[in-house]
Amino acid sequence: xxxxxxxxRYQVTQFGKPVTLSCSQTLNHNVMYWxxxxxxxxxxxxFHYYDKxxxxxxDTPDNFQSRRPNTSFCFLDIRSPGLGDAAMYLCATSRDRExxxxxxxxxxxxxT
Amino acid sequence: xxxxxxxxxxxRLQEGESSSLNCSYTVSGLRGLFWYRQDPGKGPEFxxxxxxxxxxxxxxRLKATLTKKESFLHITAPKPEDSATYLCAVQAYGxxxxxxxxxxxxxLP
Numbered sequence: 455x456x457x458x459x460x461x462x463r464y465q466v467t468q469f470g471k472p473v474t475l476s477c478s479q480t481l482n483h484n485v486m487y488w489x490x491x492x493x494x495x496x497x498x499x500x501f502h503y504y505d506k507x508x509x510x511x512x513d514t515p516d517n518f519q520s521r522r523p524n525t526s527f528c529f530l531d532i533r534s535p536g537l538g539d540a541a542m543y544l545c546a547t548s549r550d551r552e553x554x555x556x557x558x559x560x561x562x563x564x565x566t
Numbered sequence: 567x568x569x570x571x572x573x574x575x576x577x578r579l580q581e582g583e584s585s586s587l588n589c590s591y592t593v594s595g596l597r598g599l600f601w602y603r604q605d606p607g608k609g610p611e612f613x614x615x616x617x618x619x620x621x622x623x624x625x626x627r628l629k630a631t632l633t634k635k636e637s638f639l640h641i642t643a644p645k646p647e648d649s650a651t652y653l654c655a656v657q658a659y660g661x662x663x664x665x666x667x668x669x670x671x672x673x674l675p
Contacts, residue, residue, distance in 0.1 A: 458609075496570075496653070496665035497610070511662075544609050552597055555663065557609035 457481070458558035460545050466564045467535050475530040475561045477545030485551055486528040488520060489544040491560075497544055503528060504551060532563075540565045568593040570656050570666035578672045579644055587639040587669045589654035599637050600663065601630050602653040610653055644673045 459478045467473040477486065485504050489497035501510045503522040517539070519531040532539055542562050546555040573588045591599065598617050602610035614623040616632040623630045627648065629640040639652055651668040 460609075494667070494670075496667045499662055502662070542607075546609075551662075552657065552659075554598075554600055554612050554615050556612060557602075560607070560609045562607070 458545055458547055458556055460543075460558035460561050462561060463559060464562050464564070466566060467532075468566055469536065470534045473532050473535055473563065475532075475543050475545075475563070477528045477530075477558055478526050479545075479547045479558075480526070481547055481549075481556060482525065483547035483549050483556075484525075485548045485555075486522060487546040487548075487555060488518075488528070488530050489546065491542045491544055500530070535563070535565045537565050539563065568656060568658055568661065568664045570654060570664050572652075572654060572666040572669050574669060575667070576670040576672070578674065579641075581645055581673055581675050582643045584640070584642045584644070586641070587652055587671070589637040589639070589666055590635060591637075591654075591656045591666075592635075593656050593658045593664070595659045597657045597659045597661075599632055600655045600657070601637070601639055602655065604651045604653055604668065606651075613652075641671070644671075646673045646675050649673045 461476050487502040488500045491497045500514045522528045542560045544560045545558040548555045570591045601613040604610040614630040619634045621632050627642050631638050649672050651670045653668045655663040655665045
């Protein structure tokens, strides 16, 4: 089945220690998104790639970076995680910007 | 600024007790309204897209409707497995999705 895969499902990191989350897709979609979701809140868009074109949301902290080396993979790098960065990180894909988005299972990040 | 609110925040139903969830929005130039289901600890699962006022979509016990200011997700004769958080998102032309905070639905056997 075509899908969006996120690894790892659970990640524990120490305060200030860099961490990388990964996302892959078999849907061959052009657009990939990274969202942050805290408990009982709406998903918050961090950035998205339209093909190789990177789009950063204005209020995304500089601490967050992303890479998309090819169509299938996208990475979220958190350079110096703080306690406030503990959240569920969701990767999503869509065929184009104005189509429904399909989400992966998420990575739950804990910062100690 | 585009805004989405959802009500109620939480809803408890008995199995078989039909009800509706509300998604109210303000957006300049609606491109689409999207409903998702999210189980605890998982990513949102796509349910429906609605594009214009008057449109309706159905899937099993769920029916989504759209007006110019709001959307309803009607749940008919719910079962315990329908328990989840239901999110709606709106998209204006040329803009990203804006998600609402969700409605937590619990269906008791």
